[in-house]
Amino acid sequence: xRVEITVNGQPHSAEVESRLLLxxxxxxxxxxxxxxxxxxxxxxxxxxxxxxxxxxxxCTVLAAQADGCxxxxxxxxxxxxxxxxxQEGFRQCHGLQCGYCTPGMVMAATALxxxxxxxxxxxxxxxxxxxxxRCTGYQMIVESVxxxxxxxxxx
Amino acid sequence: xIPAGFSYVRAGSVQEALDELARHGGAARLLAGGHxxxxxxxxxxxxxxxxxxxxxxxxLSYVRVDGDRIAVGALTSHRTLERDPLVAEHVxxxxxxxxxxxxxxxxxxxxIGGSLAHADPAADLAAAVLxxxxxxxxxxxxxxxxxxxxxxxxxxxxxxxxxxxxLTEIRLPAAGGLPYAFEKFSxxxxxxxxxxxxxxxxxxxxxAVALIGMGPTPLRATAVEEALAAGTPAAEAAxxxxxxxxxxxxVVASSAxxxxxxxxxxxxxxxxx
Numbered sequence: 024x025r026v027e028i029t030v031n032g033q034p035h036s037a038e039v040e041s042r043l044l045l046x047x048x049x050x051x052x053x054x055x056x057x058x059x060x061x062x063x064x065x066x067x068x069x070x071x072x073x074x075x076x077x078x079x080x081x082c083t084v085l086a087a088q089a090d091g092c093x094x095x096x097x098x099x100x101x102x103x104x105x106x107x108x109x110q111e112g113f114r115q116c117h118g119l120q121c122g123y124c125t126p127g128m129v130m131a132a133t134a135l136x137x138x139x140x141x142x143x144x145x146x147x148x149x150x151x152x153x154x155x156x157r158c159t160g161y162q163m164i165v166e167s168v169x170x171x172x173x174x175x176x177x178x
Numbered sequence: 179x180i181p182a183g184f185s186y187v188r189a190g191s192v193q194e195a196l197d198e199l200a201r202h203g204g205a206a207r208l209l210a211g212g213h214x215x216x217x218x219x220x221x222x223x224x225x226x227x228x229x230x231x232x233x234x235x236x237x238l239s240y241v242r243v244d245g246d247r248i249a250v251g252a253l254t255s256h257r258t259l260e261r262d263p264l265v266a267e268h269v270x271x272x273x274x275x276x277x278x279x280x281x282x283x284x285x286x287x288x289x290i291g292g293s294l295a296h297a298d299p300a301a302d303l304a305a306a307v308l309x310x311x312x313x314x315x316x317x318x319x320x321x322x323x324x325x326x327x328x329x330x331x332x333x334x335x336x337x338x339x340x341x342x343x344x345l346t347e348i349r350l351p352a353a354g355g356l357p358y359a360f361e362k363f364s365x366x367x368x369x370x371x372x373x374x375x376x377x378x379x380x381x382x383x384x385x386a387v388a389l390i391g392m393g394p395t396p397l398r399a400t401a402v403e404e405a406l407a408a409g410t411p412a413a414e415a416a417x418x419x420x421x422x423x424x425x426x427x428x429v430v431a432s433s434a435x436x437x438x439x440x441x442x443x444x445x446x447x448x449x450x451x
Contacts, residue, residue: 024186040183041183041184041185041186041229042180042181042182042183042184044180063179063220064179064217064220065213065216065217065280065283065284066368068281068283071283077286078282078283078286079283079286079287080283080284080287083212083213083216083217083287084212084216084287085186085209085212085216087186087188087231088209088212088231088233090188131282131283134282135282149282150282152281152282152367152368153280153281153282153283153284153368154281
């Protein structure tokens with residue numbers, strides 16, 4: 024089947040199998056490998072992207088379901104003036120170690136801040152409940168999101 | 179993990195979805211948010227030949243007051259239930275259960291109709307809908323019928339829905355202002371409940387108590403309800419939580435542990451009222 028999906032502002036059209044998952048469409052068809060597949064069971068959140076502005080786990084969405092929609096991946100966050108505030112927050116506050124979960128963390132945090140520009144620590148922890156990190160113990164990730172909230176938010 | 183191959187059809191209306199179900203017999207499955215069905219397909223526990231995507235039927239996503247009941251469209255997302263002002267006012271137990279499902283990404287995609295139709299014995303919303311004495315509205319080739327929640331769940335991931343029917347609405351008696359509680363125990367933050375309980379106080383006294391993870395279907399703890407109605411103190415009534423239940427005994431938890439959890443969680447829920 025043919026799908027037309029706008030990714031990071033760029034329209035894409037491709038002939039795909041109906042069973043193709045959005046995560047694989049991004050990685051294998053568009054070569055946007057910033058979206059990571061971790062658990063592949065909609066648990067770990069590494070594959071989180073924004074689908075029409077809403078955070079979803081792209082390992083549990085068919086490319087067919089995203090037909091006609093707009094997707095934002097980690098590659099779409101940085102602008103001409105550099106990293107997005109959330110990306111910069113992770114850099115400033117050492118919100119990553121191995122980096123595998125980071126794209127999903129950053130996308131989930133971006134979605135959180137677009138809904139709640141000034142979240143409490145508990146709201147950050149609840150907002151990132153669907154994203155697992157095995158390196159940092161989460162404390163620095165929470166601090167990264169707090170940094171982002173104070174320095175430009177979801178932009 | 180990749181699902182087995184299937185044909186994909188996007189329905190433009192409820193009637194189109196029903197036509198597709200009728201055309202393909204039992205080979206077709208409805209795809210709503212996909213957060214129960216797609217994981218099952220990736221594990222090859224489900225291999226439908228046809229997926230009928232109803233995810234864009236916006237007319238099935240709503241919450242409205244319908245006389246003394248609240249009508250919830252089958253495609254209403256968990257995220258919407260969490261935040262909807264009518265849900266908060268009239269059936270807050272539903273919001274209390276919805277906000278405990280999975281995580282934000284899952285709640286963005288998952289729908290109440292999809293969750294109920296999947297009929298998992300540990301589904302949070304099933305407990306809430308059972309405790310609220312909800313009615314599920316199914317549409318099929320021969321028209322519309324109402325199925326009481328207590329008759330809807332027939333086995334693990336089995337329901338009273340026929341293969342050519344779809345859930346369109348959930349009707350819940352308004353329970354605004356009445357005490358309620360939702361408790362569940364999970365091994366990790368975003369896991370399914372090992373055991374969960376939803377309690378809804380009744381206008382005339384007593385309470386409805388629904389359990390998940392305590393049998394092949396979500397179920398009502400009738401022994402607890404009868405004890406409460408007879409004036410038994412909550413702590414004592416909670417001790418009857420596992421009576422008549424046959425909780426599963428598996429790698430997640432033993433049946434004895436589940437029975438213990440049920441008593442503790444029902445006790446907490448009744449105390450919280």
